Structures are given as C-alpha cells and as structure tokens.
Amino acid sequence: MADTSDPGDPPPPGGTAVETATETEARRRWMAALARAPRAHLESAWRDLLDPAPPVTPLRPAEIGTAMVQARAGGTGARFHLGEMTVTRCSVTVPARDGTPLVGHAYVAGRDRRHADLAARFDALMQDPARRDALESALIAPLLEDQAAARRGTRQRAAASRVDFFTLMRGD
C-alpha cells in the first residue's frame, strides 16, 4: 500500500516521516485485525487482558451506515459503483497509562455496534506504548494468525478442486 505521507512534508512533531509511515502501517495492520475479529473474542480480551479496564469516553457513538463499494471495469479499468455494504463506525477516547488521552477509531463491516465500540477501544489502547507489546502478543498477533489460517484453509479447499484437464489426442 502506498505511503500516504508526502516526502516533501516537514516531519510531524514527535518523529520523522519514516517513523510516521511505519506507525501508520502498524495501525493499519491492527485495525484490519480488529475489524475481522469475532466480537466475543474482543469482549473476552477487554474483560481479561486489561487490569483494570480503563475508562472509556465515547467520542462518536457507534453508528450504522453504508460504504459504497467501488470496483473497476474489467478489474483494472475505470471505476464504477458496485453497490453498498453495511458498515459501523465508532470513535472513543481512552487514557494511556500515563493519562494522555488516546483517540481510537473503528470502521467495521456489518451492523455490530458493540464490535465497532470494542475495536475503537483497542485501537486507542494499541497507541499506548505502555500497553502495545502486551496487546500485540495477546490479541493482535493471534487474531492475524487465525485470519491468515482461515484464508489459507479456503485456498487449500479450493486447490483440492483444481482440475488437470487433458485433451484427447486424435489419431490421424
């Protein structure tokens, strides 16, 4: 995925452009994991991994809406609108260990408000350097492994129905 920061921009406060890009990639990675997580998994993580659970301030309560899905003519050509999908977004503020307020966002396919709420909370917590490593190993990495395993399983089942066609030679 393209780096969205312009190399011509001055480095933002607190880091170089490269660090910001790396931080953005890291955040994209955990947000993708959280968006695909089973809600029950996030519920138990919120209950069990945080001691105690930090206070959560809603910034934008979970809201159900749609996203218009774009595709390309022929797969590679000009854009067109394929149709919409349901999506739920939520934004919250959660304090870091040192008290700094952290803003978490979530955009999750479907209509599960609680899922979006929990995903936004963990997006905030993952921005806390004091919590990130623990959450990465207990939550994010296992989620990504499960999701990759599911994709691999689908590709393995599909591969089992791969055909080896052969053309009968005609004797002349």
Added chain:
Amino acid sequence: MYVAVKGGEAAIDAAHRDLAALRRGDAAVPALTVAQIREQMGLAVARVMAEGSLYDPDLAALAIKQAWGDVPEAIFLLRAYRTTLPRLATTAPIDTTRMVVRRRVSATFKDLPGGQVLGPTFDYTHRLLDFALAAEGETEPEAPPAADQPLDETLPRVADILGDEGLIEPEQPPADDGAGPVGDLTRDPVTYPADRDIRLQALARGDEGFLLSLAYSTQRGHGGNHPFAGEIRMGEVEVEIVPEELGFPVSIGDITVSECQMINQFKGSKAVPPQFTRGYGLTLGYNERKVMAMALVDRALRHRELDEEATAPAQDDEFVLSHADVVEASGFVQHLKLPHYVDFQAELDLVRRLRRAADSDETAGEPPQEDT
C-alpha cells in the same frame, strides 16, 4: 380526477394477518431462523444482496424470511432499508486479483497459470433430485478435502495473458483516476447515452432474469459478439476505506464477489486493429449466472465506443437500463392492481359514447351487415 378512497382498514389488517399466518405455514413445522436462511439458502441471499445493492447477509436472509421466500419482494425490502442508512464512506476500488479464490475457471485456456479451480459449483452434477436431503435425520456432508498446497495468493487474470501479446483491448484507469467523478445512479438520475460506469452499476443491481434473457438474445444473433468465458472467479475480497479523520486506508472486512470476463471477437475499425474485446460482469455475492449474463450485456452495450452498428435491444442502453431494475419493473407492473376506479369510469364513459356515436352512424348510413 382522483377521488380519495377511505375505509378498508379492517380488511387490510385481516389480509396482513392472513399473510403472516401463511408465511409462517404449518405451526407444527419449526420456524426457519434467519441464521438458517443465511447459511443454507446462500445463493438466494446472494441474489437479494446483489439486486438489493446492499451487502449484508443477515439483512438479506431476514428479508427473504419476511418476504415469504419471494426474492424480488426481499430485494425491495433491502432497498427500502438501505435508504434509512447514512452513507459513511466510499471504498477504494476492490482488487479482484488478490481475491481469496474459491472458484476460478476459464473456457479459453486449459492450462492457465494458477489452474482451473472448480470450487462450489452445480456444474457436473447430474441434476437428479437427491432424496437423501429429504430424509429425516439428514447426515452431515463430509468435510471437503483440502490440498496441502493452497492456491496462490494472487492469481493472474486470463485477460492479462492475451494483453501481454497485445491481442486484447487494454483496460486501463483513465488519466484522472481518483480525481474525476464516478457516476452513481442512486444519487443522480440516469441520462442517455449512459457512460460505462453507470451501465455497470445498473447491470450489477439489475434483474437477473431480464439480463439473462437479454444475454441469451445476443447469443442467438440479436447484437451478437461471439463470446468466450475468458475467466470466471468467485471468492472474498478485502474492502478498504480512507476515513477523513485518519487520512490513510483502513481495511474494514471482506465481501464475497463474483466476476466474469468475457472475451469477444472484434474485427477492428479504422482506428483499431483486429483484437479481442471485453465484456465485464461483477456482483456482490456468488451469482455466477448473473455475472456471465452481465458481461454479455456489458459488451453488447459497448457498441458506440467500438464503432459497431446497433440493431438489437441488448445494445440499446436506454432500453436495457430503464427496464433492468426489478423494483421499478415490479412496481410499475403491479401498480395496475391498485384502485383505478375513477380512471376506469372515465374510460367506460368514453367507450359508451363512442359506441352510441357508432350506432347512430350505422342507422343513418348503410344498413348494418349481418354477422357471419
């Protein structure tokens, strides 16, 4: 003149209760759950999502249950629900080369890279009723086999194989990709001639039956274009949006889509050498018949840009696009059953006057001929 009709509330209420009871069926038979419909009537769910133009398997399953299994009615319900939701985002264009492929076949290349992958298909079934499915205590099907080696994470498009030789028209984004507007028929009325973005959007949500018949008509010579199924694929694609508050792409989940690339002969024109051309089909959900039909109709509608003569209904964008929507078509046909009492009284009066006038002409002129 319209005269408001009042009354009938009790009758309407009774009719709706009758519908609810018949929809439920025999109370001795357990009620279907929405989850059962979602999991076990997946192709009906896919069609409702595609033509309802809203990807949400739970909502589509609920609509099918509420609609008593009537797919166009379920599509109507989903469309109506959609209008209650705010549009929060437009996604980045989905990338079907990175699809987690469940099925992918080509009728043009036997040995295409990545292979022919049959996946879940009715092809090669014998179309004999399977009474085992009707038996009490139906046994669970065996788990499908899994190969040790999974499919590749990206599978090249068949069209790219021809593209490498320059034998097929290129399909490139325009120079202003991402900057120029993309047509949206849910926001602006369609004008004709319609551009391809609008045509593809209308076809993607168009009625499968109508598009199937039009596609069939092109095969039978009405705007025909000698198609080959270059590639059909189905599976899950990642969806990304760029939220304003973040400014970078965020993955929100995966959706199932079906895609068909038709490859068609093209004799060439003054400006273009002989080559293959494309027709494209894409839908939300697994709708193989629909994407194949869509690809044929898309190609037929491209006659203007390919400088072909338009002679058939499938090539007429106004005809195709104005009649492809099942909610509009169903609504306009079915509105005829609503009260037209005043209209009809006026027509009845007119016919009576014409009849009287005709009768008086006959008595004034020649004697009426006897019926034979």
